[in-house]
Amino acid sequence: MATETPTQRIPLSGHRRTRYGDLALRGITGLASVVLGLLMVALVYEVAHEAWPSIQEFGASFLTGTEWNAVTDVYGARDLIWGTLITSLGALLIAVPMSIAIGVFLSELAPRAIRTPVTMLVELLAAIPSVVLGLWGILVMGPFVAQHIEPFIINHFGWIPFLDGYPSNQGLFMAILVLTIMVVPIVASVSRELFTSVPSDLKQGSLALGATRWEMVRSVMIPQVSGGLVAAVMLGFGRAIGEAIAVTQVIGGSNTRPDNIWGPADTMASRIAAQYAGSPTALSKASLAYLAVILLVFSLIVNLTAQLIAARLQRQMRGAA
Amino acid sequence: MSDQPNEPGSANPPEPVPEVTAARPNTRLGDLAGGHDEDPTVGHPTVFDLERVSVSYGGKTAIRDVDMDIHCNLVTAFIGPSGCGKTTLLRTLNRLNDPIPGAAVDGKVNYRGEDLYGDDVDAVEVRRRIGMVFQRPNPFPKSIYDNVAYGLRLHGMKDDLDNRVERALRHAALWDEVKDRLKASGLSLSGGQQQRLCIARALAIEPDVVLMDEPASALDPISTQSIEDLVEQLKAEYSIIIVTHNMQQAARVADVTAFFSVDVAEDGSRSGVLVEQGPTSKLFIRPSDPRTEAYVTGRFG
């Protein structure tokens, strides 16, 4: 008879110790996700709670009111919403073509040796703290743009009413420039990834039919990744809407809508940042929170839409493969 | 190129290799290709004239010193083991190696008397005359109609677009199957249909030559058959050059066959070389070079 080996003598059941370890780890990590959930709920609740007095007082007319007056305690966000949209959309107008161009450059045109370093440099733009960008914007770029670029545009394009005015080193235009610098690295790096993912088969097929390289990009590559580009643009839009610091440093913090792009204005995020030192009345504090609620809702919608588009694109590509 | 699975414990003694002699017209390949003893290139002017053409990537020679003529309105096949540079040579004929960094072409490639790589030659114009069909069907993610119209729109052949598209699809023997769903995505077709769509796309711009890189290798036998039939029909209007690793296919469709192989130099570097070319039947029945003979009788590759 063979001698029993030690392992055979230990019964299979009864080793509960290790399972407790599993349970504990699963419990602790699961707790982390509960914390995340609670955080999101608390975020929405708390901000809405702070805004409640103002929501009660003004309701939906907050969105159309144009006054922001701490003396009369009347607050309205219309001009701020306008400022937010103009600066963000203006930034997108410049940033999107530029970013797509950079994406094309990095994926198709650049010599292989410089692709990685240049990619990293472009992404480094995104790492510049917004407060540093704002400091540079108001003290260096502002004066330069006001002296050299703005007069040029006013002289040549001033016949467009919105572009006619006096050069200034603050204002909507400066905010647009600063936001452009922030949005470009985001959209460019996603574009680059998207373009590199286009199957070589498709590109070869286009070239074989006699397309020039640019025609191949325009007629085959961009359509192929259009969904992802839209998602990237939305992400950039979300970033632009929410930027408070750099914008408030350069935009001039005005209470009313300017007549032209060179005048001072304000955005929702920038207004909140400008009044951090303490707003005089309880209602003004609540109104700032109300602005935060609007920003939160905006960013939620934009972000979820971007994620939805990206997910649908993923499914499409897998389906066609 | 053994297709037989290794059976455990069998150390088969090498079978005696059948000698290929003049008096062996009943090899399988001979049967397929046989019957024409005349030179099929008679009466067909030259389309391509290659003089000592070598292609290298980043200094490493892929194929060297190719001298050959290709004649119009015939089907010319490039055959040979993998790595012998036949696809590389094919892509040289429509300058599709140009975008590859480090690619260099030496020697002269004459297309109808003009140097294909001349200084003032536009590669885009070259590719309009010399089209290509790839190994894996690669329709664009557009509708069937837009796939075929792509090249037409690119080159400004937009007049009478609908008719041109229809003609191309008929030429590619695809019209009847898709005429009711031209707006459907090109990707919704079966593999064989997609490949015929790619052929239609190439034919739409009225090329002179159509290059085909193993066009049926990714397809099932029935689709392969339809592609081969198509090639047979197309040679009336176009010159076809087809790369294939399937000798039977070459025997079935090609009028002229060129056999390539890998040459190992003294320093160990490998490059492709043209071994022999000629009428298909002759190549398979009475090859002049022992390497050709070894390949077509299945001794290697």
Added chain:
Amino acid sequence: MSAAAHQSLSASSGRAKRRRRWGRVMEGLATLAAVVAIAVLAIVIISVAKKGLPALNADLFTQVTSTFGIPGEGGGIKNAIIGTVIMTAIATAISVPLGVLLAIFSSEFAPPRLALIIRITLNVLAGVPTIVIGVFVFGLLVVGNGYSAYAAGVALSIVQLPVVARSTEEVLLLVPSSLREASMALGASRARTVLTVILPTAVGGIVTATIVAVARAAGETAPLLFTTGIFANAVVTDPTKPMASIPLVIFQGSESPSPHDQEVAWAAALVLLVGVLIGSSLGRLLSLRSRRRIEQSR
């Protein structure tokens, strides 16, 4: 023989010439765009260096911040540097454990549906404007208690959390399942496998994620406005009190008319920029290397 054959190859039509020219113009524009982007980066860095270097002296690091426009007393950023270090440390101490646990749950234990929800939530959180996070923590922790470094730390940790959790999850997913299976096949429990096999393999990636998170938190200003917006011109190490911070020194300096405040702001910006750029680049490079290593071990 088709009509195409009769024309010479070099006699390309006006249309073909136009297409070629247009292609070159567009390619030129694309190259220009990349050049402009890099030029902007260079200009920002150079400006900050030019303006900040002159003010970079021993005083900067040994003196505390001074009240608006009164040079002679203070004039440095010692308390701001200490404040930023402490608050970033608090934030990282919260976000890294939480983020790693979250990533472990999402990649090891959660059913696919739940993992997806977690990922979506993290993406949403990443998209919330930092100013809103500042307002949130203000209401949660500052109202009634006053400004504090703790509150700032919490606010910064919320900003870091998605960064840490997403990067860590990526790294965890890169660990080949063969390692997991080998460990389980030897009888190790899930927990033991995670703790002794998977985490050690992924630790490089976690360190990288931490570096990137630190660089991110150090530069954030908006969350600080509402949690430690007013601070003393002295070194403070008690986290229940508000502390000076580098971003706020820069922010206030950028809005102040006093040239001295601006000088200090530039110097602080230089310090911050160097730190953040080095941290981000380091993080990026390390992540590339560790990713390559994990993929090679597959």
